[in-house]
Amino acid sequence: MxxxxxxxxxxxxxxxxxxxxxxxxxxxxxxxxxxxxxxxxxxxxxxxxxxxxxxxxxxxxxxxxxxxxxxxxxxxxxxxxxxxxxxxxxxxxxxxxxxxxxxxxxxxxxxxxxxxxxxxxxxxxxxxxxxxxxxxxxxxxxxxxxxxxxxxxxxxxxxxxxxAVPAPAPSPLQTPFPSPFQNPRQNPLQAPRPLRPLETGRRGGLTGAQPLR
Incomplete structure (x- = not known):
């Protein structure tokens, strides 16, 4: 049947x-x-x-x-x-x-x-x-x-x-790699902090972008 x-x-x-x-x-x-x-x-x-x-x-x-x-x-x-x-x-x-x-x-x-x-x-x-x-x-x-x-x-x-079945937790193998512009002390699972705009130093040079504290 x-x-x-x-x-x-x-x-x-x-x-x-x-x-x-x-x-x-x-x-x-x-x-x-x-x-x-x-x-x-x-x-x-x-x-x-x-x-x-x-x-x-x-x-x-x-x-x-x-x-x-x-x-x-x-x-x-x-x-x-x-x-x-x-x-x-x-x-x-x-x-x-x-x-x-x-x-x-x-x-x-x-x-x-x-x-x-x-x-x-x-x-x-x-x-x-x-x-x-x-x-x-x-x-x-x-x-x-x-x-x-x-x-x-x-x-x-x-x-x-x-x-009603909950969504499965993400596997450790699916954890995204940290961005090269990300603070290495920051948790890779958290969103990256915004970067400061380029500033001009005292001697006219660019200091580079830094993450906001």
Whole structure:
């Protein structure tokens, strides 16, 4: 997922430690979701598989608003944290919101599809296309609500840290050589003292320029 073009435009810049934390959190959450979704359930009967988009949601709302809200939340919430965990594990601190959203939604759709296929083989579960669609939608909504603002905040903090870095001290090798007209007792790092104008001596001769005391 790393390429030179994205690196030049501020691509993967997350520290290795933070990216490792994101990968571990993502793996732990996927393990938890897999255990909850794929565990066998003892039921007396099951509904047929649903391959019509939002058919189960319409049926739930036909039974009442509480049942419809429960069905809707049950589809949106399980995969919603992937909207943050996937970009964190990917390691991008600065990216355009639309490509980032499409990457997150596509990855979530693949994960949801795999879970639905595996769930259809577990006892007491049936395939429901609404879980796939609602899970992808939930991850996309969380991504839009959190990730762009977090990346903008991180970019602002990075710019502030760069401007707060003090200028490096001059190296001893960069110290300028003293001028031949400079007082040898004067610090070479200080500005040279101004010279007196040429004056005429008592015998009409020029005394030469001398530094002001």
């Amino acid at each position: 790393t390429d030179q073009a994205e690196t030049g435009r501020g691509g993967p810049e997350v520290s290795a430690r933070l990216r490792l934390v994101g990968v571990l959190l993502l793996a732990a959450y996927l393990g938890l979701v897999g255990w909850v979704v794929l565990r066998p359930v003892d039921v007396g009967w099951t509904t047929p598989a649903n391959l019509t988009p939002f058919d189960s949601v319409r049926y739930a709302f036909a039974l009442g608003w509480p049942e419809g809200a429960r069905q809707l939340a049950g589809g949106l919430l399980p995969l919603a944290p992937l909207g943050v965990l996937l970009p964190l594990a990917g390691g991008r601190t600065r990216a355009r919101w639309l490509p980032s959203l499409l990457r997150t939604a596509g990855s979530t759709a693949l994960i949801a599809t795999a879970l639905e296929i595996l769930k259809s083989w577990a006892p007491g579960h049936v395939l429901n296309v609404d879980n796939l669609m609602l899970g992808t939608l939930g991850a996309g909504l969380v991504h839009l609500a959190v990730v762009p603002a977090a990346r903008a905040r991180a970019a602002a903090l990075g710019r502030r840290d760069r401007t």
